[in-house]
Amino acid sequence: MKLFHSANSPFVRQCLVAAHELGLAERIELVPAAAHPINRDRAVVEKNPLGKIPALITDDGSVLHDSRVIVDFLNDLGGGDLVPVGDARWSALTGQSLADGMLDAAVLARYETALRPEALRWNDWLQGQLEKVASGLLELESRAMHFGDRVDIGTIAFGCMLGYLDFRFAQLEWRESHPNTAAWFTWFGGRDSMVATKAPSA
Ligand SMILES: N[C@@H](CCC(=O)N[C@@H](CS)C(=O)NCC(=O)O)C(=O)O
CATH class of the missing domain: 3.40.30.10 (Glutaredoxin)
Structure with missing residues (x-):
C-alpha cells in the first residue's frame, strides 16, 4: 500500500x-x-x-x-476493533466527527495565517474558526474523563487533533483550562503509535 x-x-x-x-x-x-x-x-x-x-x-x-x-x-x-460495534460505535463516530471538524477549522485557520496574503486576511473569519476549536475543546473536556483506555477511531482522532494544536497552535495553551483532556492526552500521546507519528518539529 x-x-x-x-x-x-x-x-x-x-x-x-x-x-x-x-x-x-x-x-x-x-x-x-x-x-x-x-x-x-x-x-x-x-x-x-x-x-x-x-x-x-x-x-x-x-x-x-x-x-x-x-x-x-x-x-x-487488520481485523481490528478501532471501529466499535454496538452502542459504543455511535459515540466513537461522533467523537471522530467532532475531532475532524475541529481539525478542519484549525487547518483553515492555519492556511489563513500561513498562506493567505496579509492584505486579504479577515480576522473575524479566523476567530470564527478558532471558536470552533474552543467549543470543541469544551465538549472534549466533558468526555475525556470517561475515555478510560479506549483506543478507537474517536480517541485516535482526538489525539491527533490535540497533537496538531500543540504543533501549530501552542499559544492556545489548551492544557491550562482543560485538565481532564490534558491528563488523558498525557497517556494517549505517550502510546507508541503516537510517538512514532509525531510531527518532526512538534
Ligand atoms: N476530510 C479530509 C481532510 C484532509 C485535509 O484537509 N488534508 C489537508 C492536509 S492536513 C490537505 O490535503 N490540504 C490541501 C487542500 O486543502 O487542498 C480527511 O479527513 O482526510
Missing part, C-alpha cells in the same frame, strides 16, 4: 496511528506529498481529485480517501 504523506498532516497521522495500532505500519510505503489548497500537488490530484491528503493506494491499485475511509479500511484489513 502507498500513502500520500506529510508528517505535518493530522489527518495523515490518524491513518498512521491506526496502522501502528493494527500492526500494519510496515506494509505502508509513504509517498511524500505537498498538498496545498492553491498550488495543488498534481501527483495527489491524479489519484484524489480533491488534491487532499491522506490518500491511500491499496495493493490492488484502488484509491481510498479521506482519512475516515482509510482508517476504516485499515481496521478491516
Whole structure:
C-alpha cells in the first residue's frame, strides 16, 4: 500500500496511528506529498481529485480517501476493533466527527495565517474558526474523563487533533483550562503509535 504523506498532516497521522495500532505500519510505503489548497500537488490530484491528503493506494491499485475511509479500511484489513460495534460505535463516530471538524477549522485557520496574503486576511473569519476549536475543546473536556483506555477511531482522532494544536497552535495553551483532556492526552500521546507519528518539529 502507498500513502500520500506529510508528517505535518493530522489527518495523515490518524491513518498512521491506526496502522501502528493494527500492526500494519510496515506494509505502508509513504509517498511524500505537498498538498496545498492553491498550488495543488498534481501527483495527489491524479489519484484524489480533491488534491487532499491522506490518500491511500491499496495493493490492488484502488484509491481510498479521506482519512475516515482509510482508517476504516485499515481496521478491516487488520481485523481490528478501532471501529466499535454496538452502542459504543455511535459515540466513537461522533467523537471522530467532532475531532475532524475541529481539525478542519484549525487547518483553515492555519492556511489563513500561513498562506493567505496579509492584505486579504479577515480576522473575524479566523476567530470564527478558532471558536470552533474552543467549543470543541469544551465538549472534549466533558468526555475525556470517561475515555478510560479506549483506543478507537474517536480517541485516535482526538489525539491527533490535540497533537496538531500543540504543533501549530501552542499559544492556545489548551492544557491550562482543560485538565481532564490534558491528563488523558498525557497517556494517549505517550502510546507508541503516537510517538512514532509525531510531527518532526512538534
Ligand atoms: N476530510 C479530509 C481532510 C484532509 C485535509 O484537509 N488534508 C489537508 C492536509 S492536513 C490537505 O490535503 N490540504 C490541501 C487542500 O486543502 O487542498 C480527511 O479527513 O482526510
